[in-house]
Amino acid sequence: MPLPSVTPDWAFEREHWRRGFFRVAGVDEAGRGAWAGPVTVAAVILPGLAQEYPFRDSKQLSAAQREEFAAEVRRVALTFAVEHAWPEEIDRLNILGATHAAAARALARLDPSPQALITDYLKLRTDLPLLAPPKADALSYSVAAASLLAKTERDRLMRELDEQHPGYGFAGHKGYGAPGHRAALRELGVSAIHRRSYAPIRALLEQPQGLFEQPLFDPSLSNEMK
Template sequence: MPETIASIKQQLKTMNDGDERLVIWQQDKRIGVQNALKSWQNRKEKLRLKRENFLTRFDIERQYWSQGYDLIAGIDEVGRGPLAGPVIAAAVILPHDFDIIDVIDSKQLSFHKRDELYDQIIEKAISIGIGLVDSPIIDKINIYEAARVAMTEAVKQLAPEPEALLIDAMRLDIDLPQEFLIKGDARSNSIGAASIIAKVTRDRLMKEYALQYPGYGFEKNAGYGTKEHLEAIKKIGITPIHRKTFAPIKDII
């Protein structure tokens, strides 16, 4: 009696190329078996492309490693657009053998995937630094400068110290070799890892603020100007973590 299609599908989940069972199943004329093999091939191809793209996102780091710079920090920030809460930056130094291929720009990841990768990055990174600039300072110096300050602070928190910097769309007043990369979080694994650390750190902080300042939906909107948030501002008013220089807040206070 031939194997069931369900059994074949289960075995394919952990099967590698060269397995003798593949030869047998390729001769099986059942449509269900052939569809299962096709799905297996598609999954393999997607994984191959994901790994290839991951390795490509280490191209810039490898250029520095080949020149003797071992400790390359990727730097990114999150929180420029919200009406409330701080801007947070992260700096991350990854080891040369870092192999978590799902790491990429945090905006391309689901909430649960970011949380999962956050823990893996924390475990494998050589060093991680966090910089935070809160709303009163943002109002005082503007959001662009606040992001720069947060990034600079994140770099200062690194131990060991970096030998070169890869920065997402920013230049820092730090005396180290550095590269300004547009959409760097999708071009460099180091910056991508930093974007995940910054995003998860900020989202968790905003959940804490949601307990302190209920009614604004901070646990869901992270301080962005959603309908719920804007209605709460009109009804309840602003909190100490709101940015007074941001519209529409500056127009109603």
């Protein structure tokens, strides 16, 4: 698969650098829309050298490219951390609250600590200077690097969960609402790693005959399942 035409740059990082904040952490998540498994958040501080990297938005890359570039992120990063919010926390806090909590844990593990942040439209509650432009994972090297770590680490976990909870196909659809996932839920019921607060899962628990009356697969999520 060729690299996507949109190339990240350092424009958002430079906004922080001009203000004297040189340790800029990119933050991104994977799995917010999934019905099962964790939401995974990564935070990455790259060296402030303004050099070019092959990093891209993880959704626009093949699985092999993601693994290759994620390894490069881990090699060159000044510091990085990955944290998960599991279904119990998601059900308790809601998905946005759980994503914020996982992001806070990841940021707290960075050493050295960040002086400023860039996220992909995730408006974190923080005292640090924050830029949260939409599609930052395609525009900022730091956020693209975080997206690679979040996606590859979550995919690894979903492959493990596929072995622990066979029959659902987690290794393939990664917990998203694919047709095969819906069929497995009809046959096997809800597992321990499903998000019970999510409407499709809640509907299955409350009204077993009503879950599949309407099409629930969102084609826009297909890139995240790859």
